[in-house]
Amino acid sequence: EFPLVVYQTGSGTQSNMNMNEVLSNLAIERLGGERGSKKPVHPNDHVNMGQSSNDSFPTAMHIAVAREVHDRLVPALKHLLKALEAKQEAFKDLVKIGRTHLQDATPVTLGQEFSGHAAQVRLGIARIEQTLPGIYALAQGGTAVGTGLNAHPEFADRFAAKVVELTALPFTSASNKFEALASNDALVYTHGALASLAAGLFKIANDIRLMGSGPRSG
Known part of the structure; x- marks a missing residue:
């Protein structure tokens, strides 16, 4: 159905045209026609x-990212946050030695340490959610160059x-289709928040791993 190589234009033209053909053939078969005939549903004139x-x-891309973030990533992070908050409460009276430069330092409760981990995840969620308004803005309706030429004037909003x-x-229709077509700034912004989150989670995992490294106290 999709005999494409990974190398293609940044606009995704090959994938888009291939999808048009697949949808056209599915519609043709359901209407009793012959696959590949382009009748009565043409991939360009009708599907596209x-x-x-x-x-x-x-x-x-925007729809895919929004759904993955909203439906999978954020719920998973909130589940992690809940677990860290539970440890924060469970360890609130457990005093341990703090760490600086991988050496023993001044006392701290284990609950306080986990409060830092929880706060880091909480802020990570907030940063990611802060990027979503840009992801919710859709380019559809701008057509080839952003003018909306050959599309119904209400198509973008209806879509x-x-x-x-x-x-x-x-989701909303992007207020400026020229920007929506010509840049990936919203995706880059979200990527930055994801990169920050990934670094934070890696740091939390390393902190927990190093907790028992001594030299005298865990």
């Missing part, structure tokens, strides 16, 4: 009507409304 790879591909209906997420 009022669209372009330049707005469809970034729109697909966004339908995606909201299907996903229950607050």
